[in-house]
Amino acid sequence: MNEMTKLTAADFASDQEVRWCPGCGDYAILKAVQRTMPEIGADPAKTVFVSGIGCSSRFPYYMATYGFHTIHGRAPAVATGVKLANPELDVWLVTGDGDGLSIGGNHMLHLLRRNLDCQVLLFNNEIYGLTKGQYSPTSRVGTKSPSTPFGSVDRPTSPCAFALGSGGRFVARGIDTHKNLPEVLKRAHANKGASFVEIYQNCIVYNDAVFESFTEKKAAPANQIWVENGKPMLFDNGAKGLTLDRERLKLEVVEVVDGNWEAAGVIVHDETNKGVAQMLIDMPYPAFPIALGVIYCDPAPTFESAVVTQNLEAAKGKTADLNALLAKGQTWKVTPGGHPEL
Known part of the structure; x- marks a missing residue:
């Protein structure tokens, strides 16, 4: 890409018809990602989107970049192969709560603990959408679905807790339609390592409005806290904040009077x-x-980076010789009679 070329969001939109259910939160996430690409200086020729199986996994078709639509749960393994084959590529992994945390949980764990340099976007709608609304690993207790007609009795997993517990070095959350999502994506991209972003995404068909109590415009200030490094943890338009009970090592909500958050004991976010x-x-x-x-x-x-460094060290003073490599160790040839001769 010519350094003088100024790309726009439209340059990252493919010519494929976007096919999700009308009103699906995936549309908003797609637009947020496409808007973010030119702002981070992404080069379509060096950008790769990797997905597994599920509604979210149609994502690579809609990006004018390279992409892999892989198999259920294996996007982290494919993304790892892509990055090792060409560390210069900018790798984005798109998955869902079902794809990434059920059959793909093992692969996701290893990608995070290894700290592969990529961005993981996990769309969490707390349901299996593509396979018609079965409960997922993040579905709440009591969720009624075709696979849990009397209500789920499973305790849901927390994607961010999973990421942190797997050794993830960057963990963030966003909301599909929120204006702050592009900023979260930019931070994820700026981090060198595995960046895990859980995105609350509404499934309008099988789990509509499940997040409405904290995403609806009027409810948002009192029910969302957007943390920022070095800034006090305030919410509800600054009327409330979080303090740390150091004896019990627990967070508590406190009232903030006249904007004096320090007097209220509100803590500053240290990411x-x-x-x-x-x-x-x-x-x-x-x-x-x-x-x-x-x-x-x-x-x-x-x-x-560790793999590349190790390979360079191992190759020092050596000359590549494929024939010598093939003949090394125990070899044999097949005689006309069909028997191997050692």
Whole structure:
């Protein structure tokens, strides 16, 4: 790409017809990603989107970049192969709560603990949409679906808790239609390593309005807290905040009078503090607000950089010789009679 070329969101939109259910939150996420691409200086020729199976996994078709639509749950494995084959590529992984946390949970864990340099966007609608509304690993207790007609008795998994527990070094949350989503995506891209972003995404057909109590415009201020590194943890238009009970090591909601958050004991967000990050992720809603934004970011060396360095060290002073490699060790030839001769 010519450095003088100024790309727009339209340059990252493919010529394929976008086919999701009308009103699906995936449309908003797609637009947010397409708007983000030129702002981070992405090059379509060096950008790859990898997906598994599910509604979200149609994503690569709609991006004018390279892409792989792989098999159920295996997007992390394919993304790892792509990045190791060409570390210069900018790899984005798109998955859903079913694809990424059920059959793909094992693969997701290893990608995160290895700290592969890529962006993981997990669309969480708390349901299996593509296969017609069965309950998923993130579905709430009591969710009625074709596979749980009397209501789910499973305790749901938390995608962000999973990511943090797997050794993820960047964990964030966003909402499909929220104006802040592009900023979260930019932060994820700026992080060198595995960036995990859970995105609350509405499934208008099988789980409509499941997040409405905290995403609806009037309810949002009192039920969302957008954390920002170095800024006090305030919500409800600054009328409330979070403080830390250091004796019990628990977060608590406090009232803020006349904007004096320091007097109220409101703590400042330190995105490198893993303990507080876990508390933010675990806050029980609706007693506490939903934590959004970059919850944890503490960079570490990436997997592919370590592999490249190791390979370069191993190759020092050696000359590539394919014939010698093939003849090395135990070899044999097949005689005319069909018997191997060692």
